[in-house]
Amino acid sequence: DVKVTQSSRYLVKRTGEKVFLECVQDMDHENMFWYRQDPGLGLRLIYFSYDVKMKEKGDIPEGYSVSREKKERFSLILESASTNQTSMYLCASSPRTGETYEQYFGPGTRLTVT
Amino acid sequence: GQSLEQPSEVTAVEGAIVQINCTYQTSGFYGLSWYQQHDGGAPTFLSYNALDGLEETGRFSSFLSRSDSYGYLLLQELQMKDSASYFCAASGTYKYIFGTGTRLKVLA
Numbered sequence: 001d002v003k004v005t006q007s008s009r010y011l012v013k014r015t016g017e018k019v020f021l022e023c024v025q026d027m028d029h030e031n032m033f034w035y036r037q038d039p040g041l042g043l044r045l046i047y048f049s050y051d052v053k054m055k056e057k058g059d060i061p062e063g064y065s066v067s068r069e070k071k072e073r074f075s076l077i078l079e080s081a082s083t084n085q086t087s088m089y090l091c092a093s094s095p096r097t098g099e100t101y102e103q104y105f106g107p108g109t110r111l112t113v114t
Numbered sequence: 115g116q117s118l119e120q121p122s123e124v125t126a127v128e129g130a131i132v133q134i135n136c137t138y139q140t141s142g143f144y145g146l147s148w149y150q151q152h153d154g155g156a157p158t159f160l161s162y163n164a165l166d167g168l169e170e171t172g173r174f175s176s177f178l179s180r181s182d183s184y185g186y187l188l189l190q191e192l193q194m195k196d197s198a199s200y201f202c203a204a205s206g207t208y209k210y211i212f213g214t215g216t217r218l219k220v221l222a
Contacts, residue, residue, distance in 0.1 A: 035212075040122075042201060045211070056209075103149075107156050
């Protein structure tokens with residue numbers, strides 16, 4: 001069964017802390033993505049990666065960085081968390097080839113920055 | 115800019131048919147996908163249209179018109195479990211742009 005897992009379902013951090021969100025997929029997918037989801041704004045792409053050690057900025061990369069050292073793992077890093085980064089964070093993966101462009105999502109991490 | 119527009123909310127009764135529209139403005143457009151998300155859950159893939167026309171998968175159908183930059187998701191024989199948010203997403207090279215989502219409420 002296809003699986004994308006995220007390290008935490010809920011996370012509470014203080015302003016200024018460095019935060020790591022981990023995502024692991026077991027489908028041998030080349031592409032991995034980080035989104036944040038906020039009410040009324042839908043899913044907004046933060047960063048994506050189409051290969052190991054490769055990364056591309058999405059629509060809202062400011063305040064975030066990513067790391068992909070292994071194919072199955074894609075990490076999102078908040079260098080200095082701020083309250084406006086309180087959100088639901090969703091990781092997704094997809095194969096590079098294929099006609100459906102289907103993305104597989106993890107369960108999400110609800111991050112609260114106080 | 116790139117954007118996808120969908121209605122914020124749609125309400126229908128059990129057993130009815132409902133259509134959720136999506137208009138898009140993107141560059142490098144490959145196709146239009148639809149995702150379902152229940153409260154507290156992850157988005158799950160429903161359908162994808164690369165070509166103009168209607169794609170049917172059980173009770174759900176999806177339509178695309180490239181010339182009109184428009185698509186829709188059609189849900190038939192609505193069930194209570196269909197109450198969820200539905201997102202359209204335009205796919206380009208490697209990535210998606212998502213719409214803001216339509217919350218579907220199914221009434222008994």
